[in-house]
Amino acid sequence: MFFEKNIEVLKTLNPELAEAILRAPRGDDLQILTARNGMPSIKAGNITLHSLYDPKEEAEGWVGYHREEIEKASAVIVLGFGLGYHVMELCNLELCRISDMDVIVFEPRLDILRTALELADLRYVLSRVKIVTGDECPPISKGFTILEHKPSATLNLAYLERIRPKLKVIKAVKNGLKIMVVGPIFGGSLPIAGYCANALRNMGHDVDFMDNSRYRDTYFSIKTISGEKAHQDQLQALFTSFVSEAVMAHCAETKPDLIFVLAQAPLGESCLLRFRANNIPTAFWFVEDFGLMDYWQGVAPLYDYFFTIQRDKFFDKLKEMGLKNFSYLPLAAFPDVHKRLDITEEELTTYGSDVSFVGAGYYNRKNFFKGLLDYDLKIWGTEWEMYSPLGKHIQRSGERIDTEETVKIFNAAKVNINLHSATYYEGINPYGDFVNPRTFEIAACGAFQLVDYRSELPELFKVGEEIICFHDLNDLRKKINYYLSNPGEREEIAQKARERVLRDHTYEHRMEDMLTFIVERGYEPPRWKTEREDVEMLIDEAGRDTELGRYMSRFSGKTRITVSDITEEIIGGKGELSDIERIFMLIKEFKGQFAPMKT
Amino acid sequence: MRIACEGKEIELVNAMKNGITEAIGITKEIGDRLLDCSCLLRVEHSEEVFNALLGGINNLSDLVDFIKELKRGMETLKDYSQVEPFLSSWDGSLKIFEDMLPAFESKDWITLSDLIQYELHPFLVEGEKGLSELNEIL
Numbered sequence: 001m002f003f004e005k006n007i008e009v010l011k012t013l014n015p016e017l018a019e020a021i022l023r024a025p026r027g028d029d030l031q032i033l034t035a036r037n038g039m040p041s042i043k044a045g046n047i048t049l050h051s052l053y054d055p056k057e058e059a060e061g062w063v064g065y066h067r068e069e070i071e072k073a074s075a076v077i078v079l080g081f082g083l084g085y086h087v088m089e090l091c092n093l094e095l096c097r098i099s100d101m102d103v104i105v106f107e108p109r110l111d112i113l114r115t116a117l118e119l120a121d122l123r124y125v126l127s128r129v130k131i132v133t134g135d136e137c138p139p140i141s142k143g144f145t146i147l148e149h150k151p152s153a154t155l156n157l158a159y160l161e162r163i164r165p166k167l168k169v170i171k172a173v174k175n176g177l178k179i180m181v182v183g184p185i186f187g188g189s190l191p192i193a194g195y196c197a198n199a200l201r202n203m204g205h206d207v208d209f210m211d212n213s214r215y216r217d218t219y220f221s222i223k224t225i226s227g228e229k230a231h232q233d234q235l236q237a238l239f240t241s242f243v244s245e246a247v248m249a250h251c252a253e254t255k256p257d258l259i260f261v262l263a264q265a266p267l268g269e270s271c272l273l274r275f276r277a278n279n280i281p282t283a284f285w286f287v288e289d290f291g292l293m294d295y296w297q298g299v300a301p302l303y304d305y306f307f308t309i310q311r312d313k314f315f316d317k318l319k320e321m322g323l324k325n326f327s328y329l330p331l332a333a334f335p336d337v338h339k340r341l342d343i344t345e346e347e348l349t350t351y352g353s354d355v356s357f358v359g360a361g362y363y364n365r366k367n368f369f370k371g372l373l374d375y376d377l378k379i380w381g382t383e384w385e386m387y388s389p390l391g392k393h394i395q396r397s398g399e400r401i402d403t404e405e406t407v408k409i410f411n412a413a414k415v416n417i418n419l420h421s422a423t424y425y426e427g428i429n430p431y432g433d434f435v436n437p438r439t440f441e442i443a444a445c446g447a448f449q450l451v452d453y454r455s456e457l458p459e460l461f462k463v464g465e466e467i468i469c470f471h472d473l474n475d476l477r478k479k480i481n482y483y484l485s486n487p488g489e490r491e492e493i494a495q496k497a498r499e500r501v502l503r504d505h506t507y508e509h510r511m512e513d514m515l516t517f518i519v520e521r522g523y524e525p526p527r528w529k530t531e532r533e534d535v536e537m538l539i540d541e542a543g544r545d546t547e548l549g550r551y552m553s554r555f556s557g558k559t560r561i562t563v564s565d566i567t568e569e570i571i572g573g574k575g576e577l578s579d580i581e582r583i584f585m586l587i588k589e590f591k592g593q594f595a596p597m598k599t
Numbered sequence: 600m601r602i603a604c605e606g607k608e609i610e611l612v613n614a615m616k617n618g619i620t621e622a623i624g625i626t627k628e629i630g631d632r633l634l635d636c637s638c639l640l641r642v643e644h645s646e647e648v649f650n651a652l653l654g655g656i657n658n659l660s661d662l663v664d665f666i667k668e669l670k671r672g673m674e675t676l677k678d679y680s681q682v683e684p685f686l687s688s689w690d691g692s693l694k695i696f697e698d699m700l701p702a703f704e705s706k707d708w709i710t711l712s713d714l715i716q717y718e719l720h721p722f723l724v725e726g727e728k729g730l731s732e733l734n735e736i737l
Contacts, residue, residue, distance in 0.1 A: 036717070046705035051641075053717045058641055058709075065642040150644055151709050545645030 006117040009126045017131060021117065024110035032115065040119045042083055044112065049082040049151045059085035063093065066147050071095060073145035074102075077167060079160055080152020081107035083116045084125055091128045102141060103129040107152065108159040137166050139516060142174040142204070171536050172257075172525055173515050178206045180256035182247055184264035185212045185219050189287050191403060192437065192507075193262040195334035196285070199507035200260075202336075208254050210247055212266060215239075244271035251280070255528040258518070261303070263287045272302040280526045283307065283518060285329060289434065290314045292423065297321070305518045309434040311456075327517045330460060331437045332507045333444035337403060340446040340498070341411045348412050351405070353378040354484055356413030358406050359438065361398070362421035364429070366390065371473040372417075375480065380409055410447040414490070415480055418442060418451040427473060428452045435460055440505050443467070443497035448490040450479050460505060466496040535561050551580045563587055612737050615672050619734045622665055623727055629658045630723035637715035640708045656699075659719075663692050666726075685733035688725045695719050 183193030197209035283305040307329040354376035361384035422429035470476035702710040
């Protein structure tokens with residue numbers, strides 16, 4: 001009776017699980033019993049999963065015991081479902097009823113889940129919780145707590161021994177890692193490195209940004225030292241070696257949990273091999289066209305995790321190389337920078353136009369834009385030819401435009417043209433796949449753009465609603481004319497694009513996806529010998545149920561902690577010292593006596 | 600009702616009364632501690648809980664030994680038939696211990712908790728009451 005109703009609900013919410021439960025055979029070790037109060041209970045082998053006297057009262061006690069933790073948490077992970085009494089009590093808490101707090105339950109025994117669905121009406125519970133039966137961890141929000149249904153934990157010891165470390169790493173990542181972001185010396189990935197660093201900071205990570213643009217002048221001066229290519233190459237190799245060594249030296253001092261490297265960053269092979277030898281996890285975001293830049297072949301195997309802006313053929317090649325930990329990570333916008341601006345009249349005169357383009361003068365753009373000369377067209381950026389038909393449209397003689405001004409231009413233009421660069425095509429690359437940063441940046445500004453069609457675009461924006469694409473010059477001209485005469489539609493589409501970017505396409509989303517991927521692929525923070533310890537790890541090591549674990553949980557809010565942090569808290573406290581507090585004070589005394597002399 | 604006794608019996612009864620007075624306090628303490636343990640055992644499997652449980656069971660075992668001695672002493676009294684009912688509730692203790700042992704060995708902590716909370720604890724409350732009443736009539 002209950003089963004049909006429960007399984008119907010589950011089919012709509014989690015059809016795969018419903019199917020798995022329907023197929024699950026009853027375990028030979030299961031014994032359904034009736035508790036003294038008439039409610040069902042169950043035994044699996046020798047382990048009784050719920051009280052044989054009053055399972056409901058027991059479940060109330062379980063929730064009562066964990067109430068403080070539940071109230072502090074943003075999400076609750078429960079290890080073990082059993083017949084679900086404790087989960088039902090948890091879901092009945094007012095906090096759970098009125099909030100959208102995630103409740104995720106790990107239960108590997110499908111036959112036990114089936115029995116639970118047979119014995120009680122669990123429709124509300126099923127609609128409220130996510131049940132995981134495998135080893136995968138669903139996305140979990142920051143600040144989650146892990147509660148164990150102890151008899152289920154005893155029963156499923158091996159399973160939970162696999163799940164607990166994963167959750168521990170997720171917790172460490174959510175609480176904030178120490179991440180070193182290594183940027184390039186110059187180029188398009190330089191601002192992206194900065195956005196990634198800032199996004200990670202906004203997410204609560206401790207970020208150390210190795211901004212290698214500080215070496216830009218030195219790097220470019222190499223070509224002025226000698227005209228001979230062999231010498232230039234040698235000097236550049238030495239210079240890369242120097243920058244790599246600088247990154248390693250800095251890394252040894254700052255002890256990051258992860259090194260996140262952007263395309264073109266000057267890290268040599270020996271440096272990456274040393275990171276690997278020391279178990280320091282590294283990730284690389286190749287924000288370039290793999291067909292044009294082939295250096296990925298040399299670097300991809302040297303990183304633990306490799307991220308790309310293209311899939312399909314690129315993935316085939318990475319697979320052929322034997323790589324496993326690679327993932328698609330499209331570009332994005334950084335809304336702190338790419339934002340809607342109030343443009344003054346003066347700025348509108350300077351930056352405004354009917355049609356505008358900001359970017360470098362690539363071969364295809366130089367050709368394609370010749371078809372737009374009759375418009376009020378402004379072209380901004382470098383590498384354009386002043387003495388060409390486009391010359392009178394090129395602003396500031398082709399000077400480099402910084403990000404701040406770029407954002408003003410996006411905001412001031414009625415129609416922003418976004419033509420992806422192509423070296424071998426006259427106009428639009430018919431095989432273009434990845435989406436450039438400009439697409440997201442213009443959208444984040446709430447500005448209107450016409451972008452050449454890219455095969456990855458429909459997955460990122462609703463084409464025709466959130467973004468408008470053109471397929472050739474005639475199509476572009478038609479669309480420019482239409483949208484110049486329909487400012488209302490322009491604004492509506494731009495607004496939708498902006499909302500979409502803020503919802504799905506910021507660098508914070510990308511960094512979240514990047515960290516989720518590395519955790520899924522077995523990321524573990526390196527074990528640096530350090531005075532600073534991760535609080536959550538310490539609590540887990542001490543055991544959450546122990547006196548020390550409970551004492552340490554008062555520092556849960558802090559990411560990392562030292563003995564001094566603890567003793568300062570003790571000194572600032574009131575009342576008699578507990579045994580644990582005495583031990584910490586003693587450790588501090590020892591540290592004081594045996595600390596190395598400063599020289 | 601009071602037990603009438605004379606000579607050496609008086610000494611024995613006084614000794615038993617002292618023992619019973621002490622046991623009354625201990626019984627309550629053991630009962631409360633084991634009840635706490637049983638509640639914790641449902642939600643926490645820490646060393647502290649298991650140590651407390653072992654401590655409680657050891658204390659209970661000592662208490663049961665004392666009751667056995669007390670019973671033997673009582674049996675020497677002329678009016679044993681009058682005091683015997685006050686100690687009969689303790690007879691159930693052995694049966695509960697018998698049930699607790701396999702639960703303990705198979706790490707079936709829920710069954711163990713149930714036995715302590717719903718069987719042993721009420722029995723200790725009853726046993727303590729019996730001891731108090733016995734003390735009054737001695």
